Amino acid sequence: MASLPGRFQSFDCEVTLEPDKPVTDLPCAIQIRGLSKTYKTGFWLAPKVTHALHDLHLDVYEKQAFGLLGLNGAGKTTTIKLILGLLKPTAGTLRILDGRISDRRVRDRIGYLPELPYFSKQHTGRELLRYFGALHGLSGKALRHRVEEVLELVRMTRTADQRVSGYSKGMQQRIGIGQALIGKPQLLICDEPMSGLDPVGYKEMRDIFIDLKKMGTTIFLNTHIMDEVERICDRIGILHDGRLKEVVPVHQVLQSTVPVDYWVDVDAGEAPKLSGLPFQDAVAQNGGVQVTGMVLAETLALLTSRRAEVKGVRPLSSLLEAYFLRAIGAQVGPASPAKGGQ
Numbered sequence: 001m002a003s004l005p006g007r008f009q010s011f012d013c014e015v016t017l018e019p020d021k022p023v024t025d026l027p028c029a030i031q032i033r034g035l036s037k038t039y040k041t042g043f044w045l046a047p048k049v050t051h052a053l054h055d056l057h058l059d060v061y062e063k064q065a066f067g068l069l070g071l072n073g074a075g076k077t078t079t080i081k082l083i084l085g086l087l088k089p090t091a092g093t094l095r096i097l098d099g100r101i102s103d104r105r106v107r108d109r110i111g112y113l114p115e116l117p118y119f120s121k122q123h124t125g126r127e128l129l130r131y132f133g134a135l136h137g138l139s140g141k142a143l144r145h146r147v148e149e150v151l152e153l154v155r156m157t158r159t160a161d162q163r164v165s166g167y168s169k170g171m172q173q174r175i176g177i178g179q180a181l182i183g184k185p186q187l188l189i190c191d192e193p194m195s196g197l198d199p200v201g202y203k204e205m206r207d208i209f210i211d212l213k214k215m216g217t218t219i220f221l222n223t224h225i226m227d228e229v230e231r232i233c234d235r236i237g238i239l240h241d242g243r244l245k246e247v248v249p250v251h252q253v254l255q256s257t258v259p260v261d262y263w264v265d266v267d268a269g270e271a272p273k274l275s276g277l278p279f280q281d282a283v284a285q286n287g288g289v290q291v292t293g294m295v296l297a298e299t300l301a302l303l304t305s306r307r308a309e310v311k312g313v314r315p316l317s318s319l320l321e322a323y324f325l326r327a328i329g330a331q332v333g334p335a336s337p338a339k340g341g342q
């Protein structure tokens with residue numbers, strides 16, 4: 001673990017660190033201690049206070065991808081904005097790339113894709129990337145070369161000379177990722193990077209992230225798309241109502257025994273054979289049975305004994321999704337009917 005002084009200061013507040021219990025020898029790209037954010041809005045007669053983030057402690061390891069998962073309003077964007085120094089914390093400290101976010105040399109090594117990227121509409125994609133490249137100190141041949149390299153990387157070479165006003169949401173998102181990558185960042189921070197991408201764009205972007213990780217880039221991303229996390233991330237953090245519920249390696253989630261619901265597809269004409277299933281966790285519906293993993297084997301055995309023709313069995317959620325829902329205490333199980341098994 002990167003050595004840290006017992007006491008450091010960032011933003012405008014100073015906090016004494018608790019001695020960090022080393023859980024790994026990996027160096028940290030981001031170290032967060034006791035970070036909190038309270039928003040105060042409204043008028044003095046009707047003030048509104050939102051505790052968006054409570055006492056966040058988190059280590060993000062170098063050269064790994066970390067995914068922060070949470071429902072809408074969980075505090076994910078707030079966390080990213082605090083990490084980037086775009087918001088002032090109510091309490092807490094953070095150390096990033098062995099320095100402070102207020103240090104320009106640290107910021108120069110970070111790429112950021114905001115949740116809602118906005119670009120000047122009258123410029124082309126290529127012009128925008130040239131502009132952002134110049135901000136990173138590139139010029140002349142090096143700038144031209146890097147712009148072409150990034151356009152290629154985000155699959156925008158063909159449409160690079162169109163104005164942004166004519167870009168679809170997914171194309172704007174690709175240019176957004178492009179501007180985040182133009183300075184070859186050591187740490188890439190993305191707020192919902194897959195938002196607006198079509199399935200092909202989604203797969204391409206996933207491959208880009210996997211390649212970046214192979215090249216040694218540290219990635220921090222916010223998302224609620226579980227598939228994205230499973231394929232890209234090494235570790236996840238589950239944020240709920242501004243509190244970090246859990247931090248866990250993805251491989252550990254995939255080896256866990258958290259129950260997943262299944263859909264047992266049975267021919268529609270076999271409906272009478274589905275009645276009176278003796279398990280509380282199996283709900284017969286038109287054309288099949290929704291069942292928890294706990295009683296899947298028994299349900300299949302019973303249906304076979306009734307000579308019902310089972311056409312197939314498929315999980316209704318990924319393991320990661322089930323793990324996430326359990327961590328945030330969401331109601332799971334076969335109580336809610338799934339039309340057509342979906």
Ligand SMILES: Nc1ncnc2c1ncn2[C@@H]1O[C@H](COP(=O)(O)OP(=O)(O)OP(=O)(O)O)[C@@H](O)[C@H]1O
Nearest residue numbers: 039041050052070071072073074075076077078079
């Ligand atoms: N500028 C703000 N002023 C007041 N409240 C805010 C502000 N920004 C966020 N909040 C509140 O803080 C909480 C966390 O919001 P945040 O945007 O961090 O959530 P999120 O996890 O990114 O959600 P989403 O998935 O919808 O993007 C929410 O209750 C939100 O309403």
Ligand SMILES: [Mg+2]
Nearest residue numbers: 076077078115
């Ligand atoms: Mg957000």
